Amino acid sequence: MSIALEHVNYVYSPGTAYERHALKDVSLEIEQGQFVGIIGHTGSGKSTLIQHLNGLMKATSGNIYYEGQSIYEEGYDMKKLRTQVGLVFQYPEYQLFEVDVLTDVCFGPKNQGLSQEECEKNAREALELVGFPEKYYRQSPFELSGGQKRRVAIAGILAMHPKVLVLDEPTAGLDPKGRDEILDQIDHLHKETGMTVILVSHSMEDIANYVDRIVVMNRGEKMLDGTPREVFAHYKELEKVGLAAPQVTYVMHDLKERGFDVAADATTIEEAADDIMRSFHD
Amino acid sequence: MIRDITIGQYYPAESPIHRLDPRVKIVCTLLFLISLFIQNSLLGYVIATLFLGCVIHFSKVPVKYIAKGLKPIVILLLFTVVMNLLLTRGGETLVHFGIITITENGLRTSVFMAIRLIYLVAGSSIMTFTTTPNGLTDGLEKLLHPLNRLNVPVHEVAMIMSIALRFIPILLEETDKIMKAQMARGADFESGNIIQRAKAMIPILVPLFISAFRRANDLAMAMEARCYHGGEGRTKMKPLRYKGRDKMAYIFTLIYIVVIFMVGRFVPFKLWVF
Ligand SMILES: Nc1ncnc2c1ncn2[C@@H]1O[C@H](COP(=O)(O)OP(=O)(O)OP(=O)(O)O)[C@@H](O)[C@H]1O
Ligand SMILES: [Mg+2]
Numbered sequence: 001m002s003i004a005l006e007h008v009n010y011v012y013s014p015g016t017a018y019e020r021h022a023l024k025d026v027s028l029e030i031e032q033g034q035f036v037g038i039i040g041h042t043g044s045g046k047s048t049l050i051q052h053l054n055g056l057m058k059a060t061s062g063n064i065y066y067e068g069q070s071i072y073e074e075g076y077d078m079k080k081l082r083t084q085v086g087l088v089f090q091y092p093e094y095q096l097f098e099v100d101v102l103t104d105v106c107f108g109p110k111n112q113g114l115s116q117e118e119c120e121k122n123a124r125e126a127l128e129l130v131g132f133p134e135k136y137y138r139q140s141p142f143e144l145s146g147g148q149k150r151r152v153a154i155a156g157i158l159a160m161h162p163k164v165l166v167l168d169e170p171t172a173g174l175d176p177k178g179r180d181e182i183l184d185q186i187d188h189l190h191k192e193t194g195m196t197v198i199l200v201s202h203s204m205e206d207i208a209n210y211v212d213r214i215v216v217m218n219r220g221e222k223m224l225d226g227t228p229r230e231v232f233a234h235y236k237e238l239e240k241v242g243l244a245a246p247q248v249t250y251v252m253h254d255l256k257e258r259g260f261d262v263a264a265d266a267t268t269i270e271e272a273a274d275d276i277m278r279s280f281h282d
Numbered sequence: 283m284i285r286d287i288t289i290g291q292y293y294p295a296e297s298p299i300h301r302l303d304p305r306v307k308i309v310c311t312l313l314f315l316i317s318l319f320i321q322n323s324l325l326g327y328v329i330a331t332l333f334l335g336c337v338i339h340f341s342k343v344p345v346k347y348i349a350k351g352l353k354p355i356v357i358l359l360l361f362t363v364v365m366n367l368l369l370t371r372g373g374e375t376l377v378h379f380g381i382i383t384i385t386e387n388g389l390r391t392s393v394f395m396a397i398r399l400i401y402l403v404a405g406s407s408i409m410t411f412t413t414t415p416n417g418l419t420d421g422l423e424k425l426l427h428p429l430n431r432l433n434v435p436v437h438e439v440a441m442i443m444s445i446a447l448r449f450i451p452i453l454l455e456e457t458d459k460i461m462k463a464q465m466a467r468g469a470d471f472e473s474g475n476i477i478q479r480a481k482a483m484i485p486i487l488v489p490l491f492i493s494a495f496r497r498a499n500d501l502a503m504a505m506e507a508r509c510y511h512g513g514e515g516r517t518k519m520k521p522l523r524y525k526g527r528d529k530m531a532y533i534f535t536l537i538y539i540v541v542i543f544m545v546g547r548f549v550p551f552k553l554w555v556f
Contacts (some may be wrong), residue, residue, distance in 0.1 A: 016347060017294050056462050079468060087466040094456075095463035097488035107485065111468030142492070156467055 002032040002164060002196050003053060003085070008062035010048055022048045023059070024220040030198065032163070035190050037207035037228075038200045040217030041242040046200045047090060049217065050166050053198070054085040083112055086162030090169050090200075092153030096141040101127070101152050104141050108160040119159075126159035127152070129192075131185050147178035154182075158189075164196040165189070171206060183210060204232070205246045208267045216243070228267040248272040291451055293411040299341035300412045303528045304421025310535040311409040317539055318398045318405075321546030327397055329545065333538050334401060334408075343411045351407045352400060359399055366392035410447070419444035423513075424522050437513025445501070453494060460489045 010023040022045045030036055040046050051057040052064060055071050055078045064071050071081055089095065098104035105123035114122065127137065130151040136144065141152055150170065157165065167186065171179040187210045190197045201207045207214070214231045216224040218241045224231050231238075235245035235253075248269055256264045261279045266272035299307070318330060338345065352359075366388060373386030410418070423440040430436050461471065464485045471482050 016344065051462065054466060056465060079470065082466055083468050089459070089463045089466065092463065094489050094493055095460055095467075095485075097485050107464075107469075108467040111470065160468065 002034075002067060003030045004028070004065040005052070006063045006065070008049075008052060008059045008064065010045075010052070010057065011060045012048075014060070022220050023052075025062075026220075026222050028215065028222065028225070030164075030196060032196055033194050034213060035187075035197045035211045036199070037211035037214045038198060038217060039202070039204060039207065039214055039243065040223075042202070044217040045220040046217055047168055048220075050087065050168055050198065050200060053164070053166055054082045054087050056082075056087070083108070083160045084162055085164045085166060086157035086160055088154050088157050088165070088167045088170060090172060092156075092170075093141075093146065093149030095153060095156075096149060099140060100138045101132070101141050101144070102137045104152060105155045105159050108156055112160060122159040122161065123155070126155040129158055129185070129189055130155045131181065147174050147182070150174065150178075150182065162195065164198065166198040166200075168200045169202065170199070171201070179206065183207075186210070204238075204244060208232070208246050216241075229265045232267055233265060291410065292414050293343050293347060295342040295412075297340060297342040297412065298527065299337060299408070301527065302412075302531055303522055303524055304413050304417040305425055305522060306524075306528045306531045307409045307413055308418070308421050308425060310531060311405055313535055313539050314405045315402055317542045318401055321542050322394060323545060326542055326545045327394070329538070329542050330401060334405060337408055338404075341408055341412050343408065347411070348404055348407055352403055355399065355403055359396055362395050362399060363392045366395050415444045415447045418447065420518070420522055435513075437516070441513075449494075449497070452497065453490070456493050457486060457490055460486050460493075 005026055005028040008023055008026045009021070012018065012020040012022055026045075026049065038046050038049065048057065052059055055064075058072070066081055066085065069076070071078070096104050098107065102120065102123055105126055106119040109119040109122045124137075127134075132148065132151045132155060136148070141149060144152065154167070154170065165186075170182055170186070174182065183206065186197060186199065189195070190210075199207055199211065204214075208228050211228065213226065214224070214228050215222060216231060216238070223241065224234055224237075232245040232249045235249050238245055246267065248266055248271075249264075252262055252264045252266050252272055252275070255262050255276070260276075261282065262272075262275050266275050314330075314333070338348065367384055368382065368388065370388035370391045371383075371385055372388075373390075375383060375385050376389060377384040413421070419440045422443065423437055426434070426436045426440070465471070469482060469485055471479065471486075474482065
């Protein structure tokens with residue numbers, strides 16, 4: 001077991017007019033190597049949740065275990081935890097600051113105390129992993145496009161060789177092509193390195209194709225937790241909280257209601273297409 | 283973390299102080315600040331404390347929240363106290379140890395200076411806690427209106443002030459975000475000597491400046507897109523008008539000022555009991 005949360009609560013600005021109970025009794029276990037999607041409406045507590053995973057936020061109550069050890073224990077090495085659980089923030093391009101791309105990606109490994117050569121080696125590998133073109137390595141990070149900046153920021157985390165990669169809406173504000181490219185790369189990375197990946201998103205459509213498991217957050221509570229198939233079966237409840245199952249779920253349910261012999265639980269377009277074809281051939 | 287800084291922020295609540303006309307709050311705050319400096323007796327400070335306590339009580343802003351606002355001035359406070367304590371001469375010598383000499387006057391001055399500084403910040407934070415930035419701008423603009431004749435761009439100055447106030451929480455939030463993002467990359471802001479710590483600020487400051495400029499630019503564009511063109515010919519949707527409670531507040535503050543002035547005048551300095 002890689003990460004476990006036990007009855008985690010978090011309250012913003014307790015005791016003031018701005019008080020906000022952002023996480024309510026969240027318990028969660030994430031196995032090593034899993035690809036987990038966390039989904040929820042705006043303000044449901046996704047970003048708050050994941051900032052607990054590497055100790056950037058401390059739970060108001062409850063406990064968090066990384067590899068079996070409580071991270072709130074006296075003298076726990078937070079800095080090491082942060083390099084093992086790599087967290088890519090929402091709009092990470094705003095954290096870039098160095099004179100060129102390569103140096104910026106080196107920032108993480110340098111903080112880990114690696115030598116200059118090692119830093120650069122890790123940085124180059126990471127940039128390659130996210131598919132960043134080599135000819136821009138010496139460019140200022142401020143002169144890149146949004147999607148390229150996003151890649152650099154993700155590489156900045158990957159260069160630290162984390163065991164768990166947490167991404168907060170890595171595709172927000174990207175066009176469909178940029179979005180698919182980034183998601184494909186993350187998927188590739190997951191398969192290649194076997195690292196645990198936790199992906200936060202607004203959109204079921206985006207992540208249904210990739211993840212093994214979906215956790216649905218609603219108003220700070222864990223609402224659903226299961227494989228995409230299990231979660232999408234509750235599509236009516238999802239709608240109530242402002243989310244939606246992928247379009248294919250609706251198409252398949254409609255088809256089934258009109259008497260076609262299809263399985264209603266397809267989660268991806270490919271799966272649905274195969275199923276429809278099969279029902280025609282039968 | 284850094285979001286704990288509450289200076290210049292608005293604290294939403296339903297209270298008589300919140301409902302006052304912003305002009306009243308600005309003028310009364312100024313009078314209160316002046317009152318701190320026209321007297322120097324124990325009795326005067328007791329009266330000032332009562333006045334401030336009353337206002338805080340009625341404003342419904344938690345004392346904890348105001349105390350948090352004092353955090354940024356702690357260093358200034360310590361510096362003032364130590365300087366006054368060590369450098370003021372006169373009166374009886376209380377402690378004499380090597381080069382350190384603490385006199386009665388020094389002790390008194392430093393204690394009073396500390397109280398003044400704390401009340402100064404607490405008093406002005408009560409104003410910003412209970413007035414929205416928009417209210418503050420409107421009030422200031424109206425109060426300074428006569429200066430228009432002297433070609434002072436009153437509206438612009440007030441606008442700049444309110445934008446600056448509005449940006450404090452935004453930039454704090456941004457700083458918090460960037461700090462966390464760099465900490466996620468293993469940055470360390472807590473250890474090391476002064477030079478190392480200053481250097482560790484670069485990964486925060488560069489993105490912060492870039493984002494501040496970007497925001498300023500966006501704001502300018504948004505204002506122009508809504509045909510903002512300065513104060514000329516601009517009317518108000520809710521013009522400020524004094525009501526009964528505003529007059530009451532003025533009277534209350536005036537009484538306070540007169541009392542404290544009298545105390546400063548006629549109660550002998552030596553009423554200092556220790
Ligand atoms: N610094 C803060 N102070 C007070 N409340 C906050 C703060 N940050 C977030 N919140 C509140 O906590 C709740 C959860 O916020 P969070 O950022 O975790 O949502 P989210 O699921 O990531 O939303 P989004 O999809 O918009 O990113 C929201 O209701 C938000 O208003
Ligand atoms: Mg978020």
